[in-house]
Amino acid sequence: MTSIRADQIFLQRINRITVLRHIRREEPISRIDLSKRTGLSPSTITNITHYFLEKNLISERKSPATGAKGRRPVWLSLNPNGGRLIGVEIRKEVLRGAVTDLSGNVLSYEERNVEDPGDPQKLTAEVRDLIGSLRAKVKRRPKLLGVGVSFPGVLDPGTGDCLLWADAGWGRFPLKKRLKEEMEVPVLVDKDARAEALGEFWFGVGQDVNDLVFMKLDGEVSAGVVSDGRPYRGRRGLAGEIGHITVDPRGRKCRCGKVGCLETKVSVPAVLERAREVLKEHPDSSLAGEKLSLSSLYRVAGEGDGAARKVLEELAYFVRMALEVVAYTYDSELVVLAGKMVEAEGAGVLLDKLEGSPIEVRIETSKLNEHRGIVGAASMVLHRLVVEED
Numbered sequence: 607m608t609s610i611r612a613d614q615i616f617l618q619r620i621n622r623i624t625v626l627r628h629i630r631r632e633e634p635i636s637r638i639d640l641s642k643r644t645g646l647s648p649s650t651i652t653n654i655t656h657y658f659l660e661k662n663l664i665s666e667r668k669s670p671a672t673g674a675k676g677r678r679p680v681w682l683s684l685n686p687n688g689g690r691l692i693g694v695e696i697r698k699e700v701l702r703g704a705v706t707d708l709s710g711n712v713l714s715y716e717e718r719n720v721e722d723p724g725d726p727q728k729l730t731a732e733v734r735d736l737i738g739s740l741r742a743k744v745k746r747r748p749k750l751l752g753v754g755v756s757f758p759g760v761l762d763p764g765t766g767d768c769l770l771w772a773d774a775g776w777g778r779f780p781l782k783k784r785l786k787e788e789m790e791v792p793v794l795v796d797k798d799a800r801a802e803a804l805g806e807f808w809f810g811v812g813q814d815v816n817d818l819v820f821m822k823l824d825g826e827v828s829a830g831v832v833s834d835g836r837p838y839r840g841r842r843g844l845a846g847e848i849g850h851i852t853v854d855p856r857g858r859k860c861r862c863g864k865v866g867c868l869e870t871k872v873s874v875p876a877v878l879e880r881a882r883e884v885l886k887e888h889p890d891s892s893l894a895g896e897k898l899s900l901s902s903l904y905r906v907a908g909e910g911d912g913a914a915r916k917v918l919e920e921l922a923y924f925v926r927m928a929l930e931v932v933a934y935t936y937d938s939e940l941v942v943l944a945g946k947m948v949e950a951e952g953a954g955v956l957l958d959k960l961e962g963s964p965i966e967v968r969i970e971t972s973k974l975n976e977h978r979g980i981v982g983a984a985s986m987v988l989h990r991l992v993v994e995e996d
């Protein structure tokens with residue numbers, strides 16, 4: 607690809623995203639106002655809105671008569687009947703799926719328990735079945751535009767093959783190919799954290815930026831990156847796998863086999879384990895009389911308990927380290943934090959400690975809550991339609 611062509615693709619992507627975001631935020635809006643608001647030329651606005659009208663993503667109508675002379679401007683709005691998206695989240699214990707509209711609102715939701723996550727054929731058949739059941743809920747109009755699937759394992763960015771899902775014991779498996787069989791709509795598959803990053807970009811706290819890092823601190827630690835308005839995967843699909851960066855060479859053994867990974871410091875099990883250790887040295891801590899959980903840890907630390915504060919300080923140190931890693935690696939405008947570590951009751955004591963860190967990056971917590979995974983998966987379909995890239 608020549609660099610001129612690459613520049614054109616980049617500009618087209620950013621301009622389309624900008625225009626659709628403005629229409630969503632300020633609808634109904636005329637082309638002239640869109641041009642003023644975005645700084646794009648009237649002819650660029652005409653081209654882009656033409657594309658969106660063709661794809662049914664937006665609709666137009668005459669503005670009401672005001673008695674003023676001249677032609678009444680045409681108003682553009684997001685087309686509420688422009689289509690439906692399906693998002694599916696694969697997890698080891700559960701499959702979740704939803705039909706959403708173009709704004710990521712969940713219209714119907716289904717979930718299923720996974721009986722045997724270690725069998726790729728069986729699990730894939732269950733996912734197809736769930737998709738089939740969701741499809742039955744979408745009428746002929748607004749029609750289904752595609753299916754996005756968020757997956758916890760490592761995927762080949764080119765083929766959508768699973769390369770490794772260690773937790774469930776999967777090796778190589780043609781995931782996307784299996785899911786696509788006999789589906790006449792586009793089927794997209796991506797790593798969970800990357801899908802969730804895209805969900806924040808289209809429907810969450812990242813709607814005003816073109817670059818963001820989504821960082822999930824939960825049972826595991828992972829990140830997803832959106833760069834220049836598109837998901838960044840890397841050559842082998844490993845971009846954002848920050849959980850297994852070594853941060854303490856003399857630390858604890860990680861489930862990946864290495865020693866002292868970030869995940870051994872800031873994941874939920876790791877922090878609770880560390881709290882138990884500290885409590886052995888401080889049996890007089892008021893945390894000792896509590897049922898140990900993240901929220902009891904945060905609450906007791908907030909009350910000034912020494913042992914709980916020690917655990918919290920260590921945790922904050924490593925979360926800041928993780929923030930620095932992503933800030934210096936991707937230099938993005940926004941880091942979105944999500945997962946139990948920052949969403950448990952009382953997590954404000956941790957978030958307070960992240961403020962004023964030397965890295966000047968905006969930090970926000972996700973607001974997409976329990977539907978984050980499926981909404982992220984659904985956003986992949988919208989993204990593909992808008993920018994014509996997966």
Ligand SMILES: [Zn+2]
Pocket residue numbers: 849850860861862863864867869
């Ligand atoms: Zn590890």
